[in-house]
Amino acid sequence: MPNKVNLLEKLGQFQDYWHPRIVGDLNGQQVKLAKLKGEFIWHAHEQEDELFYVVEGSLDLEFRDRTVQLQAGEFIIVPKGVEHRPVAREEVSIMLFEPASTRNTGNVTSDLTRSDLERL
């Protein structure tokens, strides 16, 4: 039977940046939580749309032609194939909603690539 998930309680269980944790599975999609600080890398997800929801803090989502600034309580859906780069000037906590197959660095492999994400 299902249990509820409290976002802040789960976010309190880790502190490392750019390392998402899985907190839910539904319909082949996953809900993930992550803390971000600093600049990520430019990448795209060729097959997957990706939703970024800000829980606490603010996040700049850079696109090649503009930047969207997200505050707590706001989300954006990045369509498949669209290059983007998350930039967090201060620590930000986010929730992601994306297919279970989605890799954090998309079509790019780098030191930031994470596989075998843990479940909290």
Place this chain on the structure above:
Amino acid sequence: MPNKVNLLEKLGQFQDYWHPRIVGDLNGQQVKLAKLKGEFIWHAHEQEDELFYVVEGSLDLEFRDRTVQLQAGEFIIVPKGVEHRPVAREEVSIMLFEPASTRNTGNVTSDLTRSDLERL
């Protein structure tokens, strides 16, 4: 190109209960916002898992064997086939993640069934 969605701003655009609005589409899934007050009907979704996230207020999600009380900042995933009934003692604002095919009353047709949901 994608635009951001502010949950409270979208929620401010309607007031009727049990009438979800679509605010995002990704990977065959939809993000919906709704305001609830009172008791819904018992139902299940035979093919679709459904995520309830509380934005403001609190929500009782009744299952046949227990009740889970959700506060703002908490979510639960109701697996396909599991009977449930949302009950809001006071007005509550929620965000839903579910397949685009999901009908609000699932396997039950009633006066509360909504089709052709608007996009905000």
